[in-house]
Amino acid sequence: MNLNSFDYEASYGTSAQLKPSDMPEIAFAGRSNVGKSSLLNKVLNRKSLARVSSMPGKTVTINFFKGNGLRLVDLPGYGYAKVSRAEKERWAELMEGYFKSGRNIKLVVQLVDMRHKPTADDLTMVNFLNDAGYPFIIVMTKSDKLNKSEYKAQVEAMTREFEKFGDLRLIPFSSLNGEGTEEIRTIIDQYANN
Secondary structure, three states, rough: OOOHHHHEEEEOHHHHHOOOOOEEEEEEEEOOOHHHHHHHHOOOOOOOOOOOOOOOOOOOEEEEEEEEEEEEOOOOOOOOOOOOHHHHHHHHHHHHHHHOOOOOOOEEEEEEEEOOOOOOOHHHHHHHHHOOOOOOOEEOOOHHHHOOHHHHHHHHHHHHHHHHHOOOOEEEOOOOOOOOHHHHHHHHHEEEEE
């Protein structure tokens, strides 16, 4: 699949705005500032298709990118403390509406920051995906920020953290040096065509 041919399609701030799902979707989930937009840009080999912000909590909509009979879906980041209660409730409604609207979700790419233990919100999301039966992989972002011994220790820690989910793919990723990019592209291709 040519992942270079994707274009921005639309953004929605409430679940009522979501258009019906008419093609397979690959969704990208993770906490605020984990690097979803950077990953999307790297995987799609584009500089700024998905908008990258230095401020967490800026992706407040579900953003759709379309190409080759497939949609890539950038879900809003969760877990940012400095948003209002009303904003958190709107986010929860939007996410629940997305996952409960009968969409053709082929895969969820769940991002976690490789430098830290998964947050409670990360674990809640992974448990939700597992319990709901969605196929998912874990992409460990910001791998370039660790030295060799930290990197090895974090891969081992993440493997232990997620071992209860069985044969789950854990992929270290860096938007700077490209680590993991080809593996993620290959997996997207496999699930999109499955």
